[in-house]
Amino acid sequence: xxxxxxxxxxxxxxxxxxxxxxxxxxxxxxxxxxxxxxxxxxxxxxxxxxxxxxxxxxxxxxxxxxxxxxxxxxxxxxxxxxxxxxxxxxxxxxxxxxxxxxxxxxxxxxxxxxxxxxxxxxxxxxxxxxxxxxxxxxxxxxxxxxxxxxxxxxxxxxxxxxxxxxxxx
Amino acid sequence: xxxxxxxxxxxxxxxxxxxxxxxxxxxxxxxxxxxxxxxxxxxxxxxxxxxxxxxxxxxxxxxxxxxxxxxxxxxxxxxxxxxxxxxxxxxxxxxxxxxxxxxxxxxxxxxxxxxxxxxxxxxxxxxxxxxxxxxxxxxxxxxxxxxxxxxxxxxxxxxxxxxxxxxxxxxxxxxxxxxxxxxxxxxxxxxxxxxxxxxxxxxxxxxxxxxxxxxxxxxxxxxxxxxxxxxxxxxxxxxxxxxxxxxxxxxxxxxxxxxxxxxxxxxxxxxxxxxxxxxxxxxxxxxxxxxxxxxxxxxxxxxxxxxxxxxxxxxxxxxxxxxxxxxxxxxxxxxxxxxxxxxxxxxxxxxxxx
Numbered sequence: 001x002x003x004x005x006x007x008x009x010x011x012x013x014x015x016x017x018x019x020x021x022x023x024x025x026x027x028x029x030x031x032x033x034x035x036x037x038x039x040x041x042x043x044x045x046x047x048x049x050x051x052x053x054x055x056x057x058x059x060x061x062x063x064x065x066x067x068x069x070x071x072x073x074x075x076x077x078x079x080x081x082x083x084x085x086x087x088x089x090x091x092x093x094x095x096x097x098x099x100x101x102x103x104x105x106x107x108x109x110x111x112x113x114x115x116x117x118x119x120x121x122x123x124x125x126x127x128x129x130x131x132x133x134x135x136x137x138x139x140x141x142x143x144x145x146x147x148x149x150x151x152x153x154x155x156x157x158x159x160x161x162x163x164x165x166x167x168x169x
Numbered sequence: 170x171x172x173x174x175x176x177x178x179x180x181x182x183x184x185x186x187x188x189x190x191x192x193x194x195x196x197x198x199x200x201x202x203x204x205x206x207x208x209x210x211x212x213x214x215x216x217x218x219x220x221x222x223x224x225x226x227x228x229x230x231x232x233x234x235x236x237x238x239x240x241x242x243x244x245x246x247x248x249x250x251x252x253x254x255x256x257x258x259x260x261x262x263x264x265x266x267x268x269x270x271x272x273x274x275x276x277x278x279x280x281x282x283x284x285x286x287x288x289x290x291x292x293x294x295x296x297x298x299x300x301x302x303x304x305x306x307x308x309x310x311x312x313x314x315x316x317x318x319x320x321x322x323x324x325x326x327x328x329x330x331x332x333x334x335x336x337x338x339x340x341x342x343x344x345x346x347x348x349x350x351x352x353x354x355x356x357x358x359x360x361x362x363x364x365x366x367x368x369x370x371x372x373x374x375x376x377x378x379x380x381x382x383x384x385x386x387x388x389x390x391x392x393x394x395x396x397x398x399x400x401x402x403x404x405x406x407x408x409x410x411x412x413x414x415x416x417x418x419x420x421x422x423x424x425x426x427x428x429x430x431x432x433x434x435x436x437x438x439x440x441x442x443x444x445x446x447x448x449x450x451x452x453x454x455x456x457x458x459x460x461x462x463x464x465x466x467x468x469x470x471x472x473x474x475x476x477x478x479x480x481x482x483x484x485x486x487x488x489x490x491x492x493x494x495x496x497x498x499x500x501x502x503x504x505x506x507x508x509x510x511x512x513x514x515x516x517x518x519x520x521x522x523x
Contacts, residue, residue: 027246027308034301054290062297063327066304070323073308073316124287124347 005046013039026072030065037061051123177273182263182282189262192426193419194224196476203480234411242408243309250306251409251416257298258423264288265430266350268440268464269447272457280440280461281350288349289337292431293330296386299420300326303395306417307405318404321491322388322395328498329385329392335506336372336379339513340435343372349431353439357447365443368436374509376436378502383428385498387421390483394491429475430468437471440464 016039019032037060044053131139198213198221205212214220238244268280285291300323307319344352358366369376385392396404406417433439441447447460454460489497 027305031246031305050285050287051290054287054294058290058294058297062294062300063330066297066300066323066327069301069304070320070327073304074320 002046006043009039009042009046012036013043027069030069030072033068034061034065037065049123051127173273173276174278177278181278181280185267185282186259186262189259189423189426190419192476193422194228196422196425196480197224197227199477200480200483203477204484207481207484228415231411231415236410236412238410239310239408241311243311246305246309247408248413250302250309251413251420253302253305254299254420255302255416255423257295257302258420258427260295261292261427262423262430264291264349265427266353266434266439267468268461269354270457271461279350280465284348284350287347289341289347289352289431289435292349292427293334293337296424296427297326297330299424302417302420303405306409310405310408312408314402315405315407318395318401318407321401322405325385325388325392325394325494328495329382329502332378332498332502332506333382333386335503335510336375336382337435339375339506339509340368340372340379342510342513342517343368343375349434353434353441356438357441359444365438365441367438367441367443372436372509372513374505374512376432378506378509379432379436381497381502383432384479384482385494387424387428387479389421389425389479391486391489392494393488394494397488425476425479426472429472429479432475433468433471440468442467 013036016032016036020029020036023029023032037056041053041056041061044050044056201223202212202214202220212220213223216222216226238247263282264285266279266281266284270277270279272278303322304319307315307322310316340352341347344355346352346355352368356365356367360366360370364370384390388395395401396406401407406414409417442450450463451457451460454463
């Protein structure tokens with residue numbers, strides 16, 4: 001039963017993920033992305049980690065992809081507006097894909113255990129404890145990094161004087 | 170899991186789901202008569218006694234109208250829109266606790282479709298998916314007003330999910346559990362022997378934030394900016410025909426019911442009656458199943474109270490302007506939510522130290 005479900009969820013995830021790449025319209029891509037995240041959440045559930053599954057849906061499907069779709073629709077991207085791909089573009093893409101695959105291969109062959117570790121019974125407590133003790137510094141540094149990125153993007157995209165005292169009411 | 174378990178689970182799920190769908194026609198008449206009451210006019214009172222059969226007439230009208238699919242729409246996403254809104258609204262009901270448990274052949278069954286250990290996360294996660302229906306539906310309509318409505322709905326719901334989540338965070342801290350059932354169980358008894366040990370008294374600020382954000386999440390007045398008829402015709406459902414609109418409408422009322430159910434479970438003691446312990450009640454009533462019925466009645470009554478508040482607020486408070494709405498969320502509610510989390514943590518720390 002578990003194996004069948006695993007295969008179903010995996011095929012679903014992979015099909016949806018290929019849909020992201022293959023569909024012509026960005027809106028359909030975003031829709032496929034949502035579906036593939038659901039497949040991932042199903043895989044987490046199958047592993048017994050309800051918390052990870054819910055967080056996956058809450059953060060990625062419920063918030064991040066919504067913003068993707070929002071921006072895509074706001075800009076009203078059309079398929080015909082797409083730039084025709086040139087040789088340089090293809091070269092750079094192929095190079096980065098090759099590099100990324102090498103890195104991934106290296107990481108995967110080194111660190112993947114042959115068997116998934118069992119999910120702890122009290123997963124929430126375990127995850128929180130680890131986040132606040134062992135991984136406290138990486139966690140804090142990452143959040144600081146995100147904050148710096150937000151401020152940087154804001155500074156780059158915002159042209160002209162920033163009015164002092166916020167918008168008029 | 171033997172056959173009895175299976176049958177009882179199926180029946181329980183069906184009863185809860187069908188029961189929750191009945192909220193829609195009920196609210197249809199409550200809303201129209203409530204509006205009439207507040208505006209000092211009779212309201213719909215012709216069909217049946219006190220106009221009680223009005224929802225039937227309304228639904229028949231919607232069903233009989235001609236279905237028109239506009240020619241300029243993106244057909245697949247246009248048709249998908251309403252169902253993508255209704256589906257999450259139906260799914261979240263599974264996590265709501267309607268009572269403690271009932272017993273069949275001396276075997277206890279929870280009065281809840283699924284007791285999920287991360288219940289509140291489930292509700293927030295699945296509940297946040299409803300936005301896709303509005304977003305895709307509005308975009309696929311290929312109409313400026315629909316798109317504007319969908320954009321407004323998205324930015325509003327995304328923004329108000331944050332105070333909602335922050336309020337839920339402090340509630341989780343306070344009860345020490347993500348499960349809605351656990352939360353209700355914790356709320357039994359009294360605080361210093363005087364007031365009920367309910368979330369609304371332990372987490373007043375959290376409740377206020379949750380309450381305000383719940384209105385915005387369900388697109389209800391005073392936050393119904395996505396469908397302001399004065400500016401956007403009908404917002405994201407401008408291009409939708411009779412029953413497609415009906416589906417959006419159903420989803421809105423079911424979301425309202427879910428939000429009410431959440432507020433009851435998190436802040437209003439769920440199935441507990443104030444000042445009376447469950448054990449005492451059981452002694453008075455003498456039977457587990459009669460107590461279960463009483464608990465369901467209690468939960469439904471509390472939910473009905475919030476539904477009436479929804480109607481009351483809708484016809485009392487005028488609509489916000491969009492920048493005011495955003496300012497309320499980002500500059501007032503979110504800082505207050507963060508403050509509430511810190512406050513809760515400090516109180517819990519002091520309680521633990523004492």
